[in-house]
Amino acid sequence: MVVAANSPQESESKKLVEPTKAKASGYDEKFWCTVGAVGCGAVLGYLARHYLGVWVGTYYFAPEKVGRHAILVKELMPNAVGCFVMGLFVELRTRLQPMHPAMYAAITTGFCGCCTTFSSYNSAVAKILLKTPNFGDGLICAILAYILGMMTAWCSLQVGRSMTRPALPALDALEKSFSALSTALQTNGTTKEQVEKHLESVGKDAQTMKETEIELIPNPPAQMIRAQVVMFWSALLGLTILIISLGASNDHHVTKLLISVAAAPFGAWIRYILGLRNVGCTVPWYTMLCNLSAAALSAALMGAVDQECFDTSERVWWSAAVISGISSGFCGSLSTVSTLCDETRRLGEKNERRAWGYVMATILGGQVLSTIVLVGFYSARNCW
16 A cells, blocks of 8 residues: 655654745745646647547547537547546556656646546537527537536546556545545434444544555655756747747748647646645535636637638638637636546545536536527627
């Protein structure tokens, strides 16, 4: 069993370090190292989402399809892949995160969070609802598309978890007994005898856990953190120079892809920083805020460049590319399906009703916002 912990020598040394000095040298380095790692992961995640969408689009998916032909949204495959990778690594968290926190954040928050997208999928479903000639058919197709999308993402997460979940019977038993105790304490009508029974079960499992051999993982050395800071930010700097060079050498290289790649880290950074505030919250409100705000903004940008409503002549080519890039890159990376699924899973282990409320509020809220925004665009331009 692997548990992250500090050695006694490290604990004693930390007591001798002034708080201000520790914050200046330790926390800042780790923070900027993680931010750089998330940015690199975001670029790779967006590229994976883009090329997976292009690949599957050659076989079936097409943005102009509506009704029953559009139930399979092109973001379905990237969302499934991102959630699968998320599932693989969430079960490796106790082994990977303590020693390599930046790398863990790059994979989960950066790559998986940007490979999956809530806003783009949400806007595509809203378009199915509004563009289908018959409203009843559009509503049914939109519901089916959402069910298919969320079920695919959820199953992919669980398949990934099943492949890397370590065999830790002592820890599993302790988690189950503690969860049962927590549920009993939050349930009306629970008797004192029932609580005592759960406490006794937790005590037995804790004693079993205590007798299990535990391998402690030390914190990573400061030299490793500094090296990772240089590595991640150098990679981002090189990417920035490459994008600027391609854009300056030939106007036709300044495409939606380049702009999306450049915008993706900013969406991921905002999501990561806001996600830190979820600690201590009963519900991941800040993840919901990211998903809902990205859904509304993505719908607005999508409506602005709709081929049936927007002039796509050479005169406005730059603005169309920028708007599309921000919608796909920034909004797509600000929102996430992989984190939504994993947070719903973890929330459901504590309170199933709260988990259902969280995921349904996110889905329905995002769809309502996107629909309202697109209705405004289509009505103003008369391009239903």
